[in-house]
Amino acid sequence: DAGVTQSPTHLIKTRGQQVTLRCSPKSGHDTVSWYQQALGQGPQFIFQYYEEEERQRGNFPDRFSGHQFPNYSSELNVNALLLGDSALYLCASSLNREQPQHFGDGTRLSIL
Amino acid sequence: AQTVTQSQPEMSVQEAETVTLSCTYDTSESDYYLFWYKQPPSRQMILVIRQEAYKQQNATENRFSVNFQKAAKSFSLKISDSQLGDAAMYFCAYRSALGGFGNEKLTFGTGTRLTIIP
Numbered sequence: 001d002a003g004v005t006q007s008p009t010h011l012i013k014t015r016g017q018q019v020t021l022r023c024s025p026k027s028g029h030d031t032v033s034w035y036q037q038a039l040g041q042g043p044q045f046i047f048q049y050y051e052e053e054e055r056q057r058g059n060f061p062d063r064f065s066g067h068q069f070p071n072y073s074s075e076l077n078v079n080a081l082l083l084g085d086s087a088l089y090l091c092a093s094s095l096n097r098e099q100p101q102h103f104g105d106g107t108r109l110s111i112l
Numbered sequence: 113a114q115t116v117t118q119s120q121p122e123m124s125v126q127e128a129e130t131v132t133l134s135c136t137y138d139t140s141e142s143d144y145y146l147f148w149y150k151q152p153p154s155r156q157m158i159l160v161i162r163q164e165a166y167k168q169q170n171a172t173e174n175r176f177s178v179n180f181q182k183a184a185k186s187f188s189l190k191i192s193d194s195q196l197g198d199a200a201m202y203f204c205a206y207r208s209a210l211g212g213f214g215n216e217k218l219t220f221g222t223g224t225r226l227t228i229i230p
Contacts, residue, residue, distance in 0.1 A: 031216065033217065041223075042116075042205075042222050042223050043203075043218070043220050044220075045219070048216060048217060056216070056217055058217065088155060090157060092157070092218075100145075100162055101159075101216070102159070103156055104156065105156045108155075
């Protein structure tokens with residue numbers, strides 16, 4: 001039973017570029033959440049997708065956008081990259097409100 | 113807005129001993145969930161234990177147990193018989209139990225780095 005998978009593992013971009021990160025939820029899960037974890041910090045909630053719609057959003061600018069596909073997989077897009085966007089991006093999936101979220105290994109994004 | 117505070121950036125314990133990690137939180141809600149997650153160098157966030165606020169009994173998972181003090185808004189994690197594999201960053205997290213779908217965001221503390229001394 002595959003857990004949450006994220007791709008790519010590492011990514012290096014330059015300022016001003018755009019990036020897309022991908023997440024496949026754990027089998028049977030229908031809700032996907034994205035978190036940004038800066039070095040030495042706890043994860044910060046970006047947004048959550050359920051039924052292909054953004055249901056809740058954290059305090060992140062519109063440069064951060066996402067999408068959920070009919071198979072429940074999800075993408076995180078970041079435009080106009082800034083040096084401060086360098087972080088570990090974690091995807092988490094869950095089945096319903098009663099169950100805890102399961103996390104992937106994350107994508108390490110470095111901005112030069 | 114809810115906040116989670118972990119006041120111990122680093123802790124260390126001798127192998128086979130017991131260690132307690134502290135967490136406090138602030139919320140005006142009465143119904144919520146609290147979690148402890150472990151993040152080893154492999155980066156994956158692994159659920160250690162969870163507590164429902166409406167339950168008075170403290171949660172226990174094998175060597176891991178919590179001391180949940182709702183009135184004090186305190187949620188500490190006790191690790192008994194510490195093992196080398198317990199070395200990791202430990203994060204305390206809060207989640208509201210109110211609202212409909214989509215109100216499931218986790219609010220994390222800044223973490224405690226636990227070192228196990230052989």
